[in-house]
Amino acid sequence: MKFTKMHGAGNDFVLLNGIVEKIDDYSKLALKVCNRHFSVGGDGMMVVENSDIADVKMIYYNSDGSEGEMCGNGIRCFSKFVYDNDIVDKEVFTVETLAGIQTIWLEVENKEVKFVKVKMNKPIFDPKAIPVLCEGKNVIEKSIEIDRKEFVFSTILLGVPHTVIFIYDIKDIDINELGHKIEKHSIFPKRTNVNFVEVKDKNNINVYTWERGAGRTLACGTGCCSSVVIGNVLNKLSNKVMVKAEGGLIEVEIKESFEIFMKGKATTICVGEFIDI
Ligand SMILES: N[C@H](CCC[C@H](N)C(=O)O)C(=O)O
Numbered sequence: 001m002k003f004t005k006m007h008g009a010g011n012d013f014v015l016l017n018g019i020v021e022k023i024d025d026y027s028k029l030a031l032k033v034c035n036r037h038f039s040v041g042g043d044g045m046m047v048v049e050n051s052d053i054a055d056v057k058m059i060y061y062n063s064d065g066s067e068g069e070m071c072g073n074g075i076r077c078f079s080k081f082v083y084d085n086d087i088v089d090k091e092v093f094t095v096e097t098l099a100g101i102q103t104i105w106l107e108v109e110n111k112e113v114k115f116v117k118v119k120m121n122k123p124i125f126d127p128k129a130i131p132v133l134c135e136g137k138n139v140i141e142k143s144i145e146i147d148r149k150e151f152v153f154s155t156i157l158l159g160v161p162h163t164v165i166f167i168y169d170i171k172d173i174d175i176n177e178l179g180h181k182i183e184k185h186s187i188f189p190k191r192t193n194v195n196f197v198e199v200k201d202k203n204n205i206n207v208y209t210w211e212r213g214a215g216r217t218l219a220c221g222t223g224c225c226s227s228v229v230i231g232n233v234l235n236k237l238s239n240k241v242m243v244k245a246e247g248g249l250i251e252v253e254i255k256e257s258f259e260i261f262m263k264g265k266a267t268t269i270c271v272g273e274f275i276d277i
Helices: 026-033 072-084 175-183 221-233
Strands: 002-008 011-017 044-049 056-062 092-097 100-109 112-119 139-146 149-158 160-167 193-201 204-211 215-217 240-245 248-255 259-264 267-273
Touching (some): 026 044, 026 056, 044 072, 056 072, 072 092, 072 112, 072 221, 072 259, 072 267, 139 175, 149 175, 160 221, 175 193, 175 215, 193 221, 204 221, 221 240, 221 248, 221 259
Parallel strands (some): 160 193, 204 240
Antiparallel strands (some): 002 011, 002 267, 044 056, 100 112, 112 259, 149 160, 240 248, 248 259
């Protein structure tokens, strides 16, 4: 089975062409290929399939074998992959995901994809839909207790559930410990991704990521967008923000009625073939 390894802002993935390869069990395969010691390794696995309702379909699995509805860094890589491999021969196209149809714009120079822009899902604030077990119309600036310490958090659904915590200095935070406990906290029945955000100014933030189903990662595209949405709602941020994730930069713009555009790079690391998969 042929594979391509790619990354978007250091969030790394194994990509497979499901149109030509036969795959029985995606979850098992993701667990196997995402293993960093016994296989290629990645934060997630993506498979290309044909779609009846869009130009192409993206299947996404986390490294723990769970399926994700959407992946922001993943879809940028996926879009470059389908263009480079002539699966899609357009620079503007649509991708079916479990979170709905996403629109892609490629910035191409001499056949080389320089940037990928994605129109993301609209944020959903309703706690029942996210889901979060809490009262009220939204989950903005609620409080949670972890190890007898109080944290102010906000959670939205942006394809996948995202919890955002504004912090002064990442040095004060144990990302692994807190991320793990918040991801699996009982108020999040479908777990949650966790984003720790340092605001530099209204147009610049640093985001540190703990991902549902993948743990500590160097970036999360849907998480960067969620951080900007919540920062914007709380008047901490403008509507066009440069997000510095640990593995790279992602630009997020919020237009009228919460239309969100994410722009960033996608990089191919290597192509290869699995022996005995
Ligand atoms: N890394 C991804 C998010 C993957 C989603 C996954 N962690 C889940 O919630 O199932 C991103 O760039 O948006």
